Amino acid sequence: MLTAGWFGAEACNFAPVRLLLLSLGDGALVRFVTAATGRPPREVTIGHVIGAGRELLVDRGFRVIDFAASPDEVDAVYVGGGNTFALWHELTESGTAALLDERVRAGLPYIGLSAGSVIAGPDIEPAGLLDDPADAPGLSSTAGFGWIPQVPVPHAGGMLPAYPSAVIERTFTEFGRRFRLLALDDDQALLVDDHGTRVVPSV
Template identity: 45%
Template sequence: MTEMLLLSRWLGAVPAFLTARAGPDARVGFVPTASSIYADRAWVDVDRSTLRDQGFTTVELDIESMPASELSVSLDDLDAVFVSGGNVFHLLAAMRDTGFADILTRRVRAGLPYLGASAGACVVGPDIEPLGMLDDPAEAPGLVSTTGLGWIDEVVVPHADGIVSGLAVVDELRTRFADRFALRFLDDDQALLVSGASVSVVSS
């Protein structure tokens, strides 16, 4: 059964989700790839340190430098995977180019708990095209399709309270894309909990 926690920004919902599914001392594969194109990755450091403060062990997974065979084996020793934020277009391109998209899809569908923050939440939907209003698609010049991983039927739109990008951008995204995609807007203190066929918004 697919178990996912898709976070907008803050990680308050992580302990309850992860402890129930992997225990209080879970080993979490930490994927920082979405931010690798930026010099400043402060939010990634915050995510990593927050997970550790919550009692979990993080194991770095640099999918851009690891061969696919090594990535697959590395998941054997993990209790969950956390994909942090950054540019969702770069993230999707890297996941496809390295084969991690297929590897992770198989593991998640087999029951490996998945946690994604911001870009890490967006990439699992049917398409990331609407996120071009929040992230720059030009930062992933090799991406040939915006089709997402397709684990859920909704396009997650993080930071919907406008604190990160402003409400005007969020409103314009809704106007442009609501007739083409099922959009799930999440404020920074919210997360989407997916447990099998059950989908609900929780505080985070």
């Protein structure tokens, strides 16, 4: 598994975005948003897009609103967990993916959790052993946002019953030759900011 450290220049300069890609633990969340906005949580509005985990934003003191309804009123945006394929299908079919891509590439800080982290990469196909693609039968393409060159693989420590080590190992065996995979344990996150790209603790 990868440990906290710096990636090469290619990863650091892949896209001019600010990202926090969580696996499960949200310990890096407040630090990321505070650094990105220069304000404490009570003064920050986060746009919730889709997926589980909205409650953790509220618990941390952020104001949370619907991103698609008020995209000009948010200081950061959040996409939570769930079935990666179903989540991506809903985002692309609704047109929200295009809006989200435009705003994030323009500098809006992005927080992803689990599936919300996977879609930040170039393709979601490697999530096919973690989530069932059959839950999104109408999905026409597995190409993700492509904000980073790696495909995040959340829950890579194999600690959650739904994602045992054998499934994580199979993911790297079956997809590792075609995709650059990035293992994220549940107490880690991928941070992309003005200082570069690195895996950080997120306990």
